[in-house]
Amino acid sequence: MAGIYIHIPFCKQACHYCDFHFSTQTDLKSKMVEMICKELVLQKDYLGKDCRIKTIYFGGGTPSLLNKEEISAILQTISLHYNLDLEELTIEANPDNLSPAKLQELKSLQFDRLSIGIQSFHDEVLQFYNRSHDAKESLKVIENARKAGFEKLSIDLMYGFPQANHELWKKDLQTAITLDPGHISSYCLTIEPGTALGNWTQKGKFLPASEDFSADQFEIMQAYLERAGYIQYEISNFGKAHAFAVHNTNYWKGIPYLGIGPSAHSFDGKNRQHNIANNAQYIKSLENGSINFEKDLLSREDLINEYILTSLRTIWGTDLQKLENQFDVSLLDLQKSAIHDFQEDGLITLKDQYLVLTKEGKLLADYIAGKLFL
Missing domain, CATH: 1.10.10.920 (Arc Repressor Mutant, subunit A)
Structure with a gap:
């Protein structure tokens, strides 16, 4: 049993807090998909020839920026070269690129789980984070996803946004509970070096929330979601019974997985490896028939x-x-x-x-x- 993670390194715009590997330049998108397919073929025996693939997860970046043909090419390559026994097929997406037509497209590709990057239901927060959607889209996306036939939904929320009190965070939680997606992933706003927020903080233009403030919001989240019937099955993840994320749960249980794409990590049960976090160099190495990666030998x-x-x-x-x-x-x-x-x-x-x-x-x-x- 194992999983495959596909890293799609493209975003519409850069969020001010994000230090994941991505590019807002999408001119290499088609070539990237071609090389991802090539890496999938080269890595077909990484998890063992008889390994059954239980989960596939498209992350990023914003993988929903790929069109139907590009996603289909990746899925077809996996189907041809791997033994599939799928329990879960997930794709990450942002509310602004989940139009009714896009949702139907993803449904037709057999995705059964959406992980939606909402972060907040307040425009002031979304604008500060430089998110590409607004609060109205955040509120509508769950309804549209359900109309398209998606039953397994997850939303991301972010806490630790500096405020005088916790009212805004409590409203975010109450809105999420009302929408009731079934699964909520929530992460603390972290100031990472090299990001816009990191630079502003270093220059004294931004004052992050205190650790105590963020800890209070973590405990508020625990209380609100527990009362709403959500189980905190992992530090940052809350789900209704039978709605836990299979793919991510397997990470925490130490089950092997293959990571494909620039910056993607893999674990074969004994050692880890990670691909180069550079789109051009990733593509160049695969055009030459090799994968540019580093291996971590674990004691x-x-x-x-x-x-x-x-x-x-x-x-x-x-x-x-x-x-x-x-x-x-x-x-x-x-x-x-x-x-x-x-x-x-x-x-x-x-x-x-x-x-x-x-x-x-x-x-x-x-x-x-x-x-x-x-």
């Missing part, structure tokens, strides 16, 4: 620590028996003192050989995981 300790980091973020927690069976490691013995302290502080619980974060512990997930690392 036994790396694999253990990665598993602790990712699994602890989930509702299922870290399987201590798996660590013993797969790596001959008893985390309860090695980190007895730290685990005891976290239990005493109400940050972690031990349930049938699983270490699971409490609601309070989720706010400190990375810190706790780091203290448990070998």
Whole structure:
């Protein structure tokens, strides 16, 4: 069982917070699709010849900028060269390029899940982020998607936008709950170097929200979404029962995946690799019949620590028996003192050989995981 991630490195415009790899110049779009298909063929044995592909995820960038023929070419290449047993076919999209016609087009290509980058339902916030849609489009997109026949929907929301109080964030949450997409991914506004917000912050033109302010908004989100029947099955992801994202859940469970496209990452269960984050160089290398990538050789300790980091973020927690069976490691013995302290502080619980974060512990997930690392 494994997944395929396709990175489409194009966007209509640059969001002020984004440090993902993308370009607003789309003149190489057709050539990029051709090279993505070529990489798919070259990498057909990366996950093993008998591996069954359970999920395909088109991310970016904004993959919905591709036309029907371009998306179809990628899907057909996967179908020809991989063993498919699909449970989920997802594409990321923005509200402004999900017209009724585009939604029907995506439906005809057999996509069964949409991940929609809404971020906020307020124009003032969207304009500040330099998003390419407005609040009206944010409100309409769920209705249009349902009319097109999509049942599995996810929306992205962003918290931590600096304000005098939390009223705007509470309104965003209430609007999302009213629309009830079934799945909500929510991330804190982070100031990344090299972005517009990073540059403004460095020059003193922008003052980010405090850590306490963002932490308060995280806890408000937990309370609102829990009351609405959403389960926080991963730190940043909330879903109704049976609406969890299969593809992303497999990342956190350490299931192998193949990443295709510039800057895409792959994991074969033992090592990681990542493609070059440069469109022109990515294309050039594939035109010459090779893939420009770097490989990260993971030690036994790396694999253990990665598993602790990712699994602890989930509702299922870290399987201590798996660590013993797969790596001959008893985390309860090695980190007895730290685990005891976290239990005493109400940050972690031990349930049938699983270490699971409490609601309070989720706010400190990375810190706790780091203290448990070998």
